[in-house]
Amino acid sequence: MHWIEPLFPRFATLAASILLVAAAGSPGAQAQRRDTVSFDSASHVFRLDGGDTTYAFGVNENGEMQSVYWGKRLSGADRFAAVKASPAAAAFDLSVTTTPHEFVGWGGGLFVEPDLKVTFPDGNRDLKLRYLSYAKEGRALSVVMKDISREVFVTLHYEIDQETGILRRWADIDNRTNDSIVIEQAAAGTWNLPRGTDYRLRYLTGRWAAEWNLQEQPIRPGKIVLESRRGTTGAQNNPWFAIDHEGDNDQEHGDVWFGALGWSGSWQIAIEQDQLQQVRVTGGPNAFDFGYLLRKGEHFETPSFYGGYSDHGIGGASRELHRFEIDSILPHHPTPKLRPVLYNSWEATEFNVDEAGQMALAEKAASIGVERFVMDDGWFGQRNNDHAGLGDWYVNPQKFPHGLKPLIDKVHSLGMDFGLWVEPEMVNPDSDLYRKHPDWVLNFPGRPRTEARNQLVLNLARQDVRDYVAGFLDKLLTENDIAFLKWDYNRNWSEPGWPAAGKDAEKNVYVDFIRNFYSILAELRAKHPNVEIESCSGGGSRIDLGVMRLTDEVWPSDNTDASDRLLIQNGFTYAYTPGVMMAWVTDSPTWVNQRSLSLEYRFLSSMQGSLGIGANLNKWTPEDFAKAKALVTEYKAIRETIQRGDLYRLMTPESNSPYSVTETVARDGRQVVAFAFLHSSAELYPYPRILLHGLDENAMYNVKALAGRLSDGTPLQGSGSYWMHHGVDVDLRGDFQAAAFVLTRQ
Incomplete structure (x- = not known):
């Protein structure tokens, strides 16, 4: 099914244009069709559902695209109220700054990170984008915005993955003016989290020979910038982020919002807590030393910015990303060839x-x-x-x-x-x-x-x-x-x-x-x-x-x-x-x-x-x-x-831990592989017991040591419940020791 609303030359017709879309189908009809992408004509809200995630945004009274919800999948019967722009926070922070925008141009008193900043040939740098139309097809949605007076159009694209709920979004900037413009900053869009004050950011840093260090810090008022100015991606920061609530340290529990930028050049992700404690994440090419000349009739497509949500902790977020990368990103997806030895x-x-x-x-x-x-x-x-x-x-x-x-x-x-x-x-x-x-x-x-x-x-x-x-x-x-x-x-x-x-x-x-x-x-x-x-x-x-x-x-x-x-x-x-x-x-x-x-x-x-x-x-x-x-x-x-399986980090080597244990469960659940490593034993303490995850509680599994030794008394067979709640002991002592074992479901 493909819907498209005609473009309207004047923004005064915004309400009429939304009513025209409503004729294509009522919310009740949409719920019956169980579309992954839908539009509620009563509230002017777009909704995308995939996996265990719902993402929603709408058109507010000013014609701005405003974030509404991003989190656990909601019932198909749930409806959102009409979106309204946030009030000004005194004369110093006008509504344009405090509203949680999906995509906003720089202008009109905006002081948070813009998604798009341009300079026109006459020196004007003010850009106010307003909603025009939308089109949808299957799991894809596109929304067109336009400047209030100049022929600059921006199409916001969204695609949601049905299995993982990971959303791909990007923007297409179209110069229909009669002259060139300079794009000084262009993001794929902005992710807005539920308002809160207890968020924690995780990200990855490194250098040559010491890449992939997981960092974490609380999100406080102000802005954190992750970036590369190196021409390419760079190891100093990687274009990935995850945000959860402080205190949710468990790998398998808690709400996590995460995202990754699909761009191999200089890039920037800004994580900002604004004046009303709203957390927003904006990502795209790095604005440092940036100025893209967009000639008359040309368009500029931003990189894709991917985002997802999990209520199964950072481990669940990783597994969703892994599944999405294998099934939707890699060449020959969804069945890329296994890597040869x-x-x-x-x-x-x-x-x-x-x-x-x-x-x-x-x-x-x-x-x-x-x-x-x-x-x-x-x-x-x-x-x-x-x-x-x-x-x-x-x-x-x-x-x-x-x-x-x-x-x-x-x-x-x-x-x-x-x-x-x-x-x-x-x-x-x-x-x-x-x-x-x-x-x-x-x-x-x-x-x-x-x-x-x-x-x-x-x-x-x-x-x-x-x-x-x-x-x-x-x-x-x-x-x-x-x-x-x-x-x-x-x-x-x-x-x-x-x-x-x-x-x-x-x-x-x-x-x-x-x-x-x-x-x-x-x-x-x-x-x-x-x-x-x-x-x-x-x-x-x-x-x-x-x-x-x-x-x-x-x-x-x-x-x-x-x-x-x-x-x-x-x-x-x-x-x-x-x-x-x-x-x-x-x-x-x-x-x-x-x-x-x-x-x-x-x-x-x-x-x-x-x-x-x-x-x-x-x-x-x-x-x-x-x-x-x-x-x-x-x-x-x-x-x-x-x-291809689901990875569980049972013990991580982070914070100089002497232990590291990973477990991977095959997609069909028939095979489970675990690796255990010991840096150095001390004071006669035994290796911690390994409690597995992701098994069928009622199924029976045979266990076999692949390398190293399982402790004496380990049964050759046990239920999923036994391996997850009683656990497995491995006999590791000394320096730089390792073991591996395989479970096979009967």
């Missing part, structure tokens, strides 16, 4: 790759059950170290005199597919490409060009650069049977200039670069549908729901110390599914901490995500190969549960 040759060879050495490693990897062999950096141009070669994407003839085909054929003969490392957006000054096209990098004329890792950033916003990158990647994939690209990105922006664009449009680089990045990924996927891609950025510096729509897996951190990884992976899973989280078993002692960890411990840590091996197999003993082969076999038996 991967081997990467970097630690074994670094830049010293050649045909014979890679073939020898491939034989060793195949012997333990690896399914994908990936050759890392060093195969192209004059790439003998990180000082040269980036940008020159031809196979090095000294290292591979017959091209890549002999190596690829060898890998295939061993029963594996072949993958390759690339870093397409970068260039070394010591390269043929840079010597030929020094103007192709981000730069300010006459100013120094800052190098990081001996490289500069290609300006992907330029069409010629975009076409060059897409062209060499297409050629590489066309001429070689490559199943996988590890797409790396090893520095942030500096000197973000685009001289060729002209001074009025130069700041468009922040958006056009990312749009072209996305377009290359989309083009490659269309031309080579069987090729899979990993998003990697010196670790987890480009992971967000934008890039995840176009890539199959992500690299969360260069830190592969298996103990550090417990905390890193714990933080990662608050926002993103373990189904895309690459986790490698690497050498011990690690380069990070010089800490020695057993091979079994390292495997169990990595088996909580998408298992990979990055160790130097040339140094392994026969015992190492035997242990690895056995654990790879075990992983394949639990892989679908780990990558």
Whole structure:
């Protein structure tokens, strides 16, 4: 069913326009149809229902779009009262500031974070948006707003997921004036929470080798800004948030409102408690150094801002996000391919790759059950170290005199597919490409060009650069049977200039670069549908729901110390599914901490995500190969549960806890996998009892130790009630110990 209300040229006709919509169907008829999107003509309220969530907003007496409700799903019989703009809080804070807007332009005395700020050619910067019309189809709703006098239109888009209730929203800004305008700030929209004073914010911070640290702080009057000014997503903050009530520390209980921004460029999320203690969350491209020239007849589409609600604590919020990402975000959703067991040759060879050495490693990897062999950096141009070669994407003839085909054929003969490392957006000054096209990098004329890792950033916003990158990647994939690209990105922006664009449009680089990045990924996927891609950025510096729509897996951190990884992976899973989280078993002692960890411990840590091996197999003993082969076999038996199931954090390594326990329940409930880790035991205390979650109380489950030992007296079979309320004891003592066990429902 599709409804559309005609546009009205004057806002005085607002009431009449709403009445026209009412003729399409009464609230009673809508309730009988059980639409996921409905409109109540009596209250002028739009309502979206999905999963266990209801989201509602309406048109107030001023023609503004005003938030009404976001929370637990309400009865279909429930009706909202007509929305009214909030009263002014004295002359200092007018109604436009105190009203909880869905989307508001900057103007008319607005002092909270605007969703849209523009400058017109005559210098006017006042923008007052008013409701015009709406259209709906299935789970999608679009609402059109327009400035009170100028031909600037904004269409607010909403799509609600039927299973999880997660809402996707974005805005489309249309310039129908007779001249260009400059967008100085553009958000996807604003989430408004129920008025309250006891909210707590959770968010993720980090740096290289120390990503995904969960932070929390109370929300007080004022504004908290999470952001990246780096040109891309960045590890300093990740574009995800969760808000609950202070004191609700339980993983599985309490109301949680959460959201994530689908944008891989510079971004900003502002969490603001206003003068009337209303909490609002506004997100979109970062307004810092931003100014997008929108010419006559052009439109600007913001990134998507996703939001959800759970009354099952932060654990429930995570599980909803994981389910949504698998079923609605990842390529090939709702049934994305399971991640294969991967081997990467970097630690074994670094830049010293050649045909014979890679073939020898491939034989060793195949012997333990690896399914994908990936050759890392060093195969192209004059790439003998990180000082040269980036940008020159031809196979090095000294290292591979017959091209890549002999190596690829060898890998295939061993029963594996072949993958390759690339870093397409970068260039070394010591390269043929840079010597030929020094103007192709981000730069300010006459100013120094800052190098990081001996490289500069290609300006992907330029069409010629975009076409060059897409062209060499297409050629590489066309001429070689490559199943996988590890797409790396090893520095942030500096000197973000685009001289060729002209001074009025130069700041468009922040958006056009990312749009072209996305377009290359989309083009490659269309031309080579069987090729899979990993998003990697010196670790987890480009992971967000934008890039995840176009890539199959992500690299969360260069830190592969298996103990550090417990905390890193714990933080990662608050926002993103373990189904895309690459986790490698690497050498011990690690380069990070010089800490020695057993091979079994390292495997169990990595088996909580998408298992990979990055160790130097040339140094392994026969015992190492035997242990690895056995654990790879075990992983394949639990892989679908780990990558597609429901994750419960039974004990977290947060706050320097010596314990970490994760449990994953398969979607069909037939298999349950638990991993337990001990940093160090002390004072003869036993490991805490593990109480499982998410089981069928009345079903019977067999238990089997996958690694480590269950305590003496553990029954081989018990009910779901027994495992959840009596629990399981594991025998862990010492330093850096681990165990894993599997329950199978009868």
